[in-house]
Amino acid sequence: MSTPPEQPPPYQPSPGIPQPGGPGASSGPSTGHGSLSAESLTGPEPLTAPAPAAPAPAPDAPPSGGGYGTPVPPQHNPYARPVQPPPPPEPPRPPRFAPGPYERPLPGPGVQWDDPEDHGRSEPPATPGASAGAPGSRSGAGRAVLWVAVGAVAASALWAGGVLLRGGGSKADLRGYRVRSDLCSSAQLSAFQATYPDQDNAFHYTITTPSVETMYCQRGMRDIAALSTDAWVTVEVELHRESDPKAEFGDTWRSYARRGAVGTSYQVNAVSGIGDEAYLVVTMQNSSNEDMTLAVRDGWMTYRLDWSTLSLGTVVPPSVSEASAWMRKATLATLPKLK
Numbered sequence: 001m002s003t004p005p006e007q008p009p010p011y012q013p014s015p016g017i018p019q020p021g022g023p024g025a026s027s028g029p030s031t032g033h034g035s036l037s038a039e040s041l042t043g044p045e046p047l048t049a050p051a052p053a054a055p056a057p058a059p060d061a062p063p064s065g066g067g068y069g070t071p072v073p074p075q076h077n078p079y080a081r082p083v084q085p086p087p088p089p090e091p092p093r094p095p096r097f098a099p100g101p102y103e104r105p106l107p108g109p110g111v112q113w114d115d116p117e118d119h120g121r122s123e124p125p126a127t128p129g130a131s132a133g134a135p136g137s138r139s140g141a142g143r144a145v146l147w148v149a150v151g152a153v154a155a156s157a158l159w160a161g162g163v164l165l166r167g168g169g170s171k172a173d174l175r176g177y178r179v180r181s182d183l184c185s186s187a188q189l190s191a192f193q194a195t196y197p198d199q200d201n202a203f204h205y206t207i208t209t210p211s212v213e214t215m216y217c218q219r220g221m222r223d224i225a226a227l228s229t230d231a232w233v234t235v236e237v238e239l240h241r242e243s244d245p246k247a248e249f250g251d252t253w254r255s256y257a258r259r260g261a262v263g264t265s266y267q268v269n270a271v272s273g274i275g276d277e278a279y280l281v282v283t284m285q286n287s288s289n290e291d292m293t294l295a296v297r298d299g300w301m302t303y304r305l306d307w308s309t310l311s312l313g314t315v316v317p318p319s320v321s322e323a324s325a326w327m328r329k330a331t332l333a334t335l336p337k338l339k
Contacts (some may be wrong), residue, residue, distance in 0.1 A: 059178055175339075235334065253279040
């Protein structure tokens with residue numbers, strides 16, 4: 001709404017100035033120079049500034065719609081994108097390396113070490129209200145270290161006791177047996193020569209380790225008369241230096257009596273007069289013996305002699321009693337040569 005312009009006030013003559021035709025005007029005839037009155041000699045009275053006009057009344061306040069009429073409620077925009085909520089705060093990342101069992105935790109925000117210049121060499125301040133021996137306190141850490149030390153001592157004692165019970169740590173009972181670089185030169189196999197006079201294809205090796213020393217010899221045999229029967233004799237000797245083989249030796253060879261497959265079975269017999277204990281294991285295939293093993297333990301020395309034969313044609317292989325006699329004789333002649 002526009003405000004009408006202000007009208008200037010009507011002209012008001014200043015008091016004391018005679019107006020034509022008004023009071024004080026001269027009624028007589030004027031002279032050439034005019035007649036001057038006392039008022040005209042003294043000059044006109046000073047002008048008085050007109051009184052300020054009264055302020056125009058303030059226009060009415062515009063309506064509450066910003067001056068553009070009744071406010072319009074917001075309209076739904078079908079093309080507007082929905083406002084996505086802010087993403088949740090990222091959880092704190094774990095440390096790059098897992099702390100060790102003796103690593104001290106770093107101080108949290110606002111927590112300082114006793115000496116700011118120490119940079120972690122001093123212990124962190126105790127947690128307020130923590131009792132003696134509580135986790136995180138110095139007393140609790142000391143007890144944890146003490147229990148670790150006690151556990152280590154107990155484990156060492158148990159290990160030492162187990163070693164003593166198993167015989168480890170004591171001097172190996174080798175009964176005078178020594179390592180040979182060529183076991184074939186020490187093996188006495190003359191007991192087989194009556195039936196297998198041709199003995200060749202000797203193969204041997206010796207392996208030495210801190211815990212056990214192994215000697216091996218294999219020799220092929222042939223029956224020249226029949227020309228159809230081949231046999232192989234294998235001798236293997238082990239010198240145990242760290243543990244006594246007594247516990248597993250007998251169980252290993254006796255367990256063959258419970259082994260077997262279709263068409264194959266094992267006969268296990270204890271043999272006396274050789275070493276501390278000895279076993280003869282006969283492998284039966286289709287009711288025919290083709291493989292035999294004589295195993296001996298003498299102290300911490302273990303010995304085995306394997307004999308196997310392959311018969312072709314109508315030649316009958318040696319019997320169990322005949323072959324076992326050869327093996328016993330060869331063993332009793334070979335063991336003294338290893339001392």
